[in-house]
Structure formats: structure tokens, C-alpha cells
Amino acid sequence: MQNNYILSHRKAEPENGILYLVGTPIGNLNDISQRSLNILKNVSLVACEDTRQTKKIMNKFNISNKLISFNKYNSSIKIPNLVKDLKEGKSIAIVSDAGMPGICDPGEDIAKTAKSQGIDIVCIPGACAAITALVSSGLPSSSFIFEGFLPRKQKERDKILLEISKSKKTTIIYESPKRLKKLLKELFDFCGGDREIMVARELTKKFEEHIGSNINEVSELFKDKEVVGEITIVIKGINKKEVFNLDKLIIKKELNELINAGLSLSAASKYLAKKNGIKKSEIYNLI
Known part of the structure; x- marks a missing residue:
């Protein structure tokens, strides 16, 4: 034909x-x-x-x-x-x-x-800031996800952060300099401190910076620093070795949220053990 x-x-x-x-x-x-x-x-x-x-x-x-x-x-x-x-x-x-x-x-x-x-x-x-940051990051760039600015509502925001934490593809995010530190804390909670990341600031301008290698390092660099300029974040996708550690990180986050909501450690652990198909004792070991 x-x-x-x-x-x-x-x-x-x-x-x-x-x-x-x-x-x-x-x-x-x-x-x-x-x-x-x-x-x-x-x-x-x-x-x-x-x-x-x-x-x-x-x-x-x-x-x-x-x-x-x-x-x-x-x-x-x-x-x-x-x-x-x-x-x-x-x-x-x-x-x-x-x-x-x-x-x-x-x-x-x-x-x-x-x-x-x-x-x-x-x-x-x-x-395009997203593509410019991606190709400058040195992270895998043949297949990637662009999220733009994350939602302000926490429930919607957490849903996307969870998707990012489990994605095998590189993710690109835009963020306001005023909210960068909050986002880095959220990325730490969802992805862990060892996840590779690059924060690009003021792309193509006089004071262009590529800051990174992982979430821990970037968070420390911005800890006592005023953040200014246009911000683009590039996050490496998860690899097979990291999946188990990430699952533990997410379960620990859920455990803390349930306890903060008023459940006892025993009740929260029982619920999460059943939900994730693991022993209650393994949940206790996360504390």
C-alpha cells in the first residue's frame, strides 16, 4: 500500500x-x-x-x-x-x-x-528552560517527564511527588525561588536524600548555575542561602536497587502521618503491614 x-x-x-x-x-x-x-x-x-x-x-x-x-x-x-x-x-x-x-x-x-x-x-x-536544563544536567535525556509547576493543593501535590519518586524516567519541574526549599524538603521525604538531582538557576544569563549532585547536597547548599532567579529542577529516575529503599521510605512517611493523625503505633503498624503485605515487626523496625 x-x-x-x-x-x-x-x-x-x-x-x-x-x-x-x-x-x-x-x-x-x-x-x-x-x-x-x-x-x-x-x-x-x-x-x-x-x-x-x-x-x-x-x-x-x-x-x-x-x-x-x-x-x-x-x-x-x-x-x-x-x-x-x-x-x-x-x-x-x-x-x-x-x-x-x-x-x-x-x-x-x-x-x-x-x-x-x-x-x-x-x-x-x-x-525552552526545561530542555536547556535537561541537556545540561548529564542525566538520562532520551525519555523524560515534564511536570511544570506542581499544584499548590497538598493532596494533588503529594500525588505527583509520589509518581515522581517511583518513576524510572528523568523528571523536570519548574519552581518559584520562594518555594524551592519547601520543594527540596518534599523531594527528600518522597525520594530520599541520595536521589540524583540538578537545580538550574538563571539559565543562559550571566549568573547561570547548575547546582547538584543529590537531594542531600542541594538541600544543604540552599539551607542558609537566599534563593533568587528562575529555577528548573531535573530529577533522575529511580533504578531497581533503589525501589526497595524507596518503598520503606514511603511506608515510614505513611506511618508517621497515621501516628500524627491520632493512631497508636500498634494500630498504624497493623494497618500498614496488611496494606503492604509485610510483617508488623518490619513496620516497627522503621521507627
């Missing part, structure tokens, strides 16, 4: 009625591509996560164009108008403050809506 291929011969960019998702630098403005600059200069308008950030790029490269605000606070209001403009033949560029739009920002929402309306979407590739 012969496969049929459709080749799309694109016209000179930007084209009318096209939504462009434009990658911008994550720090060093020289990382922007000529193709991105051409799109920013010549589209009908540029929708920015923060117009002040985008103006830095526009000013550096002497570009003048119409900028409008498009972020998580106003995206639901702006999307219908942007879709209307696209259907009328305008070309629109979507940019985030840094990196690829659509990754942890409302670029994802407008792409979904545009696609459902039959509007063509073209991605202009650019820098």
Missing part, C-alpha cells in the same frame, strides 16, 4: 490568518532567531504575556509593532477577539515572558481554541 504525503509549500512569512507561537529567549537576548525577529516585526500584532518584557526584545533589535497584553488573568476575555482577528485575515504572534508559549502559560489555551476553529498554527521554535 502506497502512503500519500501532503507537502505544504508555505509562502513568505508571516501569512494572513496564521497564529504564530514564537519562542523567545529565556535570558540571553542573543538566543533569539532571525525567523522569530521577522515574525515579531511583520505580524499584524503581538500578544504578550507581559508587554514590558517583550519590549526589551523589540527595543534591542529596533522593532516596532503593536503589542497587547495576553496572560492568565485576561486570556479568557482576549481569546475570542484574537480568534476573530485571525478569521478576518490578520496574522498574530503569541509570546511568553521567556521560552516557548504554550508551556505553562495561556498560549496553550489559544492554540487549542484556534485549532478547534480551523485556524492554522505555526510554531517558531526557540529556547
